[in-house]
Amino acid sequence: MAKLPNVIHIGPVTYDVKLVRKLDVLGETDCDNSEITILRTGQSRSSKRVTLLHEILHAVIGESAVRPDGHHKLPYVQEEALVSALAPWLTAVLRDNPAVVAYLTADQ
Numbered sequence: 001m002a003k004l005p006n007v008i009h010i011g012p013v014t015y016d017v018k019l020v021r022k023l024d025v026l027g028e029t030d031c032d033n034s035e036i037t038i039l040r041t042g043q044s045r046s047s048k049r050v051t052l053l054h055e056i057l058h059a060v061i062g063e064s065a066v067r068p069d070g071h072h073k074l075p076y077v078q079e080e081a082l083v084s085a086l087a088p089w090l091t092a093v094l095r096d097n098p099a100v101v102a103y104l105t106a107d108q
């Protein structure tokens with residue numbers, strides 16, 4: 001069983017990943033503090049994987065789409081809909097296609 005990583009690199013930014021016992025949502029991303037928080041209890045291991053990828057997508061959008069004035073280009077409701085639609089499917093595609101993961105993550 002793979003362990004939840006303690007850090008995730010989102011381009012040049014390193015995010016700390018924390019598991020907590022209490023949170024109002026399944027996961028949360030704080031781009032200002034480069035931190036992803038995942039709820040430890042109340043969700044299965046497979047749900048935690050989807051939640052982690054969901055939060056990674058928020059971090060990617062947060063790191064790439066922030067304007068100089070600090071506002072996201074994408075309204076939050078649209079970002080949430082996009083991330084929620086993509087995360088379970090991407091998690092499944094990555095899980096079901098290890099050859100694709102190996103190809104995408106190869107150094108050369």
Ligand SMILES: [Zn+2]
Pocket residue numbers: 054058080083
């Ligand atoms: Zn979200």
